[in-house]
Amino acid sequence: MATPADTHRLLDLAREFAAEVQDVLNKTVCNGAVVGAVVSWDRTSKQDIVIVGTLLDGVVAQPVRLCLGRERPKCWLDAQYRCDFDDRGRFLMVVSSYFGIYAPDGVKTLCHYDYERNKAGYPAAHLQVAGTCPALGELPGKRSADELAKLHFPVGGRRYRPTIEDMVEFVISEGFAKGRDGWGRIVAQHRDRFHQKQLSALVRRHPDIARAVLADMENSA
Numbered sequence: 273m274a275t276p277a278d279t280h281r282l283l284d285l286a287r288e289f290a291a292e293v294q295d296v297l298n299k300t301v302c303n304g305a306v307v308g309a310v311v312s313w314d315r316t317s318k319q320d321i322v323i324v325g326t327l328l329d330g331v332v333a334q335p336v337r338l339c340l341g342r343e344r345p346k347c348w349l350d351a352q353y354r355c356d357f358d359d360r361g362r363f364l365m366v367v368s369s370y371f372g373i374y375a376p377d378g379v380k381t382l383c384h385y386d387y388e389r390n391k392a393g394y395p396a397a398h399l400q401v402a403g404t405c406p407a408l409g410e411l412p413g414k415r416s417a418d419e420l421a422k423l424h425f426p427v428g429g430r431r432y433r434p435t436i437e438d439m440v441e442f443v444i445s446e447g448f449a450k451g452r453d454g455w456g457r458i459v460a461q462h463r464d465r466f467h468q469k470q471l472s473a474l475v476r477r478h479p480d481i482a483r484a485v486l487a488d489m490e491n492s493a
C-alpha cells in the first residue's frame with residue numbers, strides 16, 4: 273500500500289511532467305496556458321493516483337485557448353493524464369490520457385485521442401472523430417453513417433502513441449491555430465524526450481534484447 277511519502281513523491285514527478293506539457297503549449301500555440309497536477313483517489317485500483325491536466329477544475333481538465341494574443345481563438349485543446357508509478361515504483365507512468373480538439377466555441381468536438389493502459393475491447397491507444405461517413409453505413413456491422421465518432425481507430429499502441437506534441441503539430445499544420453516562431457524545434461525537442469523515455473522503459477522491460485543489440489553493434493564495429 274502506498275504511503276503518504278510515496279504519494280508526495282508521485283505528485284512531485286507529476287508536477288515535473290505538468291511543467292513539460294505547459295512548456296510545450298506556451299512555447300508553440302498558447303499564451304499563459306496552465307497545466308496542473310492533483311492527487312485523486314482511484315476507485316478502481318483503490319489507491320491514490322495523480323491527475324495532470326489543462327486548467328484543472330477539481331480533477332477534470334478544461335480546454336485552453338490556442339491563440340498567441342487576446343484575439344478570439346479559432347481552436348481549443350484540452351489534455352488530461354492519469355498517472356501512477358511504474359511496476360518498479362520508480363518512474364512516472366501514464367495510466368490513461370485524453371487529448372481533445374474543439375471548434376471556436378470550445379464545445380463542439382473535432383476529434384480526441386485516447387489511451388488507456390490494458391484496456392480490453394478496443395485498442396488501448398485510439399482516435400475518435402466526430403462526423404458522419406456514408407461508407408460506414410454500408411459496411412458490415414452495427415454502426416450507421418452518423419456513428420463515426422463511435423469508431424476507435426488504433427494509433428501506435430502503448431509505447432509510441434500520439435502525444436501533446438503531435439496535437440500541437442496537427443493544429444498548426446492544418447491551419448487551426450497559429451504557431452510561435454520556432455514551434456517546430458520545440459515540438460521536436462519535446463517529442464524526442466518522450467521517445468527517449470519510452471525507449472528507456474522498453475530497455476528496462478526487455479534488457480535481454482538491449483544487451484543483444486549492443487553486443488551485435490560491438491561485434492560489427
